[in-house]
Amino acid sequence: MSAGGANARMGENQPETHRGDRLPVENMTPQRFGELRTQFHALMELAPERRAERLAAIGEHDAGLRAALERLLANLHAPDLDPPQPSGSHDALPASRIIGAFRLVERIGRGGMGEVYLAERVDGGFEQRVALKLVRGGALSRDLARRFARERQLLARLAHPNIARLIDGGVTGDARPWLAMEYVDGRSIARYATDEALDLARRVALVRRVCAAVAFAHGHLVVHRDIKPANILVGADGEPKLLDFGIAKLVDDDVEATRTVLPALTVRYAAPEQIAGDRTTTATDVYALGVLLFELAAGRSPYARAQAGDSDWTQAVIGEAPTRLSDALAPGPDRRRARGDLDRIVEKALAKAPGERYAGAAAFGDDLDDWLAGRALRSGIGGTRALTRQMLRRWRWPLALVGATVLALGVGAVVAIGQARRAQEQAAIAQANLDAMLGVLSAANPHKFAGREPNASEFLKTAAATLEAEYAQQPALIGNALGEIGHGLINLGRARDAEPVLVAAVAAIERDPGASAARKLGTYKLLVFSQDYADAAPRALATARRIEALAGEPDADPSHALDALGSAAGVLSKRGYFDEAAHLFARGDALAFRGLSAAARENYWRQRAWVALRAADSTAASDAIARSLSAQGEDAADFTALRRAEAHALAAEIALAAGDEKRAGESLALAAPALLDEYPAGHAQRAAFDVLRARYRLQNGDAAGASELAQSAVAALGDADDAAKDRLQARCTIARSHAALGACDASRAALALAKAERDALQPLLPRERAAFDAASAAVEKNCAR
Amino acid sequence: MTQTDTEVTRLLRQWRDGDEASLDALLPHVYDELRRLAAHELRGQHGHDTLQPTALVNDVFVRLLGAARVDISNRKHLFATAAKLMRQILIDRARAQSREKRGGGHWQRADLVEAIGLPIEENTSLPALDEALRALEALDPRMAQIVELRYFGGLEVSEVAHLLEVDERTVYRDWAMARAWLRERLD
Numbered sequence: 001m002s003a004g005g006a007n008a009r010m011g012e013n014q015p016e017t018h019r020g021d022r023l024p025v026e027n028m029t030p031q032r033f034g035e036l037r038t039q040f041h042a043l044m045e046l047a048p049e050r051r052a053e054r055l056a057a058i059g060e061h062d063a064g065l066r067a068a069l070e071r072l073l074a075n076l077h078a079p080d081l082d083p084p085q086p087s088g089s090h091d092a093l094p095a096s097r098i099i100g101a102f103r104l105v106e107r108i109g110r111g112g113m114g115e116v117y118l119a120e121r122v123d124g125g126f127e128q129r130v131a132l133k134l135v136r137g138g139a140l141s142r143d144l145a146r147r148f149a150r151e152r153q154l155l156a157r158l159a160h161p162n163i164a165r166l167i168d169g170g171v172t173g174d175a176r177p178w179l180a181m182e183y184v185d186g187r188s189i190a191r192y193a194t195d196e197a198l199d200l201a202r203r204v205a206l207v208r209r210v211c212a213a214v215a216f217a218h219g220h221l222v223v224h225r226d227i228k229p230a231n232i233l234v235g236a237d238g239e240p241k242l243l244d245f246g247i248a249k250l251v252d253d254d255v256e257a258t259r260t261v262l263p264a265l266t267v268r269y270a271a272p273e274q275i276a277g278d279r280t281t282t283a284t285d286v287y288a289l290g291v292l293l294f295e296l297a298a299g300r301s302p303y304a305r306a307q308a309g310d311s312d313w314t315q316a317v318i319g320e321a322p323t324r325l326s327d328a329l330a331p332g333p334d335r336r337r338a339r340g341d342l343d344r345i346v347e348k349a350l351a352k353a354p355g356e357r358y359a360g361a362a363a364f365g366d367d368l369d370d371w372l373a374g375r376a377l378r379s380g381i382g383g384t385r386a387l388t389r390q391m392l393r394r395w396r397w398p399l400a401l402v403g404a405t406v407l408a409l410g411v412g413a414v415v416a417i418g419q420a421r422r423a424q425e426q427a428a429i430a431q432a433n434l435d436a437m438l439g440v441l442s443a444a445n446p447h448k449f450a451g452r453e454p455n456a457s458e459f460l461k462t463a464a465a466t467l468e469a470e471y472a473q474q475p476a477l478i479g480n481a482l483g484e485i486g487h488g489l490i491n492l493g494r495a496r497d498a499e500p501v502l503v504a505a506v507a508a509i510e511r512d513p514g515a516s517a518a519r520k521l522g523t524y525k526l527l528v529f530s531q532d533y534a535d536a537a538p539r540a541l542a543t544a545r546r547i548e549a550l551a552g553e554p555d556a557d558p559s560h561a562l563d564a565l566g567s568a569a570g571v572l573s574k575r576g577y578f579d580e581a582a583h584l585f586a587r588g589d590a591l592a593f594r595g596l597s598a599a600a601r602e603n604y605w606r607q608r609a610w611v612a613l614r615a616a617d618s619t620a621a622s623d624a625i626a627r628s629l630s631a632q633g634e635d636a637a638d639f640t641a642l643r644r645a646e647a648h649a650l651a652a653e654i655a656l657a658a659g660d661e662k663r664a665g666e667s668l669a670l671a672a673p674a675l676l677d678e679y680p681a682g683h684a685q686r687a688a689f690d691v692l693r694a695r696y697r698l699q700n701g702d703a704a705g706a707s708e709l710a711q712s713a714v715a716a717l718g719d720a721d722d723a724a725k726d727r728l729q730a731r732c733t734i735a736r737s738h739a740a741l742g743a744c745d746a747s748r749a750a751l752a753l754a755k756a757e758r759d760a761l762q763p764l765l766p767r768e769r770a771a772f773d774a775a776s777a778a779v780e781k782n783c784a785r
Numbered sequence: 786m787t788q789t790d791t792e793v794t795r796l797l798r799q800w801r802d803g804d805e806a807s808l809d810a811l812l813p814h815v816y817d818e819l820r821r822l823a824a825h826e827l828r829g830q831h832g833h834d835t836l837q838p839t840a841l842v843n844d845v846f847v848r849l850l851g852a853a854r855v856d857i858s859n860r861k862h863l864f865a866t867a868a869k870l871m872r873q874i875l876i877d878r879a880r881a882q883s884r885e886k887r888g889g890g891h892w893q894r895a896d897l898v899e900a901i902g903l904p905i906e907e908n909t910s911l912p913a914l915d916e917a918l919r920a921l922e923a924l925d926p927r928m929a930q931i932v933e934l935r936y937f938g939g940l941e942v943s944e945v946a947h948l949l950e951v952d953e954r955t956v957y958r959d960w961a962m963a964r965a966w967l968r969e970r971l972d
Binding site for chain 2: 028029030033034037040041044045071072073074075076106107108
C-alpha cells in the first residue's frame, strides 16, 4: 500500500510544492529526460550533504536542469529508496560488491535461501563467470560456520560433468555465508525436451543422465533435496547440468528450518516426507527424479487433480495416487512402450513411503538403463524376474540405512553407512572427525555390496562415539542421530551394541527441553527393543516403566504410546514377564480404541497375539490376531503385502496351536505368496516360515514332506542365538515326522537335539515348552520301547 | 471446480506449449479470478492484514500456473501483460464510476486497489495517472514499465529488476524518480 502521506520528503528547505514553477513536462524531450535521469541517478548515489554541492555545480552550466532535479528531489519519498523487503539491506547488491575473489555484476535470482548474483572473478589473470549465492539471514554461529566450511569441502569434491561445480565459498565480513557455483548457460530440461521434440526414449535417456549425476553425488554422501526442472539446465551440447547440489541442506541448518513451509512453487516436486517435515534421504531425490521423469515424459504432473486445480499440491503429494505414466501419454508407440516396466519404474520412484522407493538414484538409473536397453529390470520389479533380484533383496536393509542415516547425522547432506570392505579403514580412523568418517563411506551403489557381509555396526558404533564427543552441547542433534544409529544396529541384529548407543540417545533426549513425549516414546521404544536379550531383562523392565509413565503424559499421542507400550510388552514377554506385559497391555487397551489409525491398532493387536502365543494362551492369541486382521481389513491399502502376509502367518501359527488345521491351511495360503516372494531360500525369515509350513504338513499327514522342509530350515537357520526358538520348533517337527514314519532312531536323535535347544533357552517360555512336550509325547507314543 | 478453471487450465497449457494467442483468451479469465478474490477479501475482514503485500496479480498468475515452468521471456511477457490489463481494468472502472458518480458500482476504486494490495498512493486519480504514465512512456519507456509493473502488476522492485534483467539499484533509482516525477505532475 501507499507509504501514506506522513513520509518526510528528502529535499531540504523546500516548500511542499512549487506550483508556480512546474517541471517542464509538456515540452520535455526524451533526450532532455535522459539527461535528467542520468543526473538524478548520480545524485541519489551521493550522500545527502554532497547533493547540494553537486546541484550547484550542475546549476553553473544548466540552471534548468538544476531546477528540475531540485523539484524531483523535493518530491522524493524517503521510502522509495528503501529496499522492498523487511530483510533489509540484503536485497540490494551488497555495499562492497566484492565478495571473495568475485565482483557482483547483477542479481539473477532470489530464493528461499538468499540471493543469487552473476559475478566475475577479479583476481588472477583469467575470466570466470560464476553464480554467486549469498545466503540470507543473520550471522552464523561459530558452530554453524564450522559446519558450513566442512560441508563446503564435501560439495567441492563433487566434480562431475553433469553437476554445476562449486567453485568457491566463504563467509562475508558480516558473517553471511556465500557460495560461488559454476555459471551454466542453458535451457531448463523441460524447455529443452519440448524445443527439441524429444521422443520418449530420448527423454528417459536424459533423465538417466541426470540420475547418474545424482547417484554420483549420493556416492559422495550428498543429497540434493530440491531437484526440479528449473534446477536442471541443458546446455548447447545437450548435456544436462544439475544446479545447487546439496545447497538446500547446506543452508538450512536447524531442524526448524527444514520444517518450514516450502516455497509454493517447489511443492510440486517435493516428496511427501518433505511436506510432512520428516527427514530427507537419498530416496527423497529419487522421488523428485520420478516426478521429473513423469513430467518430461507426459508433459504434465503425475497428480492429475492438483494439475487440474481440483486439489492443492500439498494434498496431492501426500494423498493422491500418481497417475500411471502410460495413461498420461497420448496413444501411440511411446505409450505402448511405456506400458509395463516404465510404469512400474515410475510408480516405484513415486511411492509415498521412502522405504518403498529406490534406495538411491543409482538403483533408479539402473532400471532406466535396463528399460532403455530392453533388458529385465535389475530391481526385479519388472515383468520378467531378473536374476539379480535376490541379491539386491539381501542388501535392501543396508540400502535403506543409507537413506535413514542421511539426516540423522544432522551434519548436512551426508549419507553414511559402513561397508564391509572398508570396516578396517573405518576402525583405523575411529578417532577421526565426522568429515573423514563420512567421506570413507560410499554406499548408494548396490553392486558394491554384492557378495559381502555388511559390517555397518563397526561404523555405526564409531559414529555414535564421535557424535557423543563432538556434539555433546546439542542434545536434540545427538538424540536424533544416536537414535537412528541405534535403530540401525538393532536392524543389523546387534542389540547389544545398540543398547549403550540408545541409552545415550535417551539421556540426550531427556536433556532436551524441546523433546516431545512422542519423540521420547519413539526412542524408548527403540531402547526396549535393544534390551531384547537375557541379561538386559532388568533394564528392559526399567525402560518399560518409563514408557508407561510417558504414555500417561498429556502430550503423548495415543498412537506413539500404544506402539511403545506394545513393544515393551512384547520384549518383556520374551523374558517370561507375562504379568508385566499384561499390565502394559492394560494401559494400552485403554488407548487402543480412541480412534487410532488402523495401522496402529493392527500393530498393537499383533503384539498382543504374539505375547499370548508365547504364553501358550491360544484363546487370547486367536482373539488378538482376529482383531489385528480386522484392523487390516478396514483399510487394506494401508498395509503392504508383506505386512499382511506376516499377519496371516501368525494367524496360521495360532490356528495350529489351537488345533484348527483348516484355518491354519487357509492362513498359510494367504501368507505364502508374499513371504516366499520376499524372502529367498536361505533367508532366516524364510526358514522360520518354512518351519511353520513343515508343522502344517505334519498335521496334515505329510510327514515326509514336513521332515524335508524342516531339515532344510534347520540348515538355513544356522546356529545363531536368535534362531534358537525356530530351531527348536524345526527339530521338534523333525522328531515328530520321523516318529510318524516309524524312523524311531532318527526321531530320538532329533528329539535329543530339540532337548538341547530347549535346555539352552533362557527363559523357557510356555510356547516352546509346549512344542517340546508335544514332540516328546509323539515320539513316546510312536516309538515306545 | 468450475468450468472456467478447466478452461483456464487448458488455455494455460496451450500457452505453455507455445500458443501465444491463448494468452489473450486467458487473461480475462485470470481477471475474473482476480476480481473474485478481491471481492472475497472485501466481503471478509476489511483489515489490511488479510492480504500479503505481495500483489494478488502475481499470486493469481502463479497459482494458476501451478509451477514455475515458465521461462524468463514468457514470464516477462505474462507479467507485463497482466500489469497492462490491470491498468486497463482499473482505469475503465474509475472512468465508469466517475460517469455514474456514486451509482451502482460494487466497489470503490480505492477499495479494490487496497484489497489487491497494489502500491498505488491514496487519492490518486487513476485517469490522471494513466495519462501521466502515457507521457512518461514517451520519454522513457522502461521507466514507465517499471511503474506499471510496480503499480499495476504489484511486483516488488527486486522482482521488476529480475524480470527486466536490469540491475536492482537502477530500478530503485528509476522507481524513485518516476514517482517523484508523477507526483510533481499529478499534484
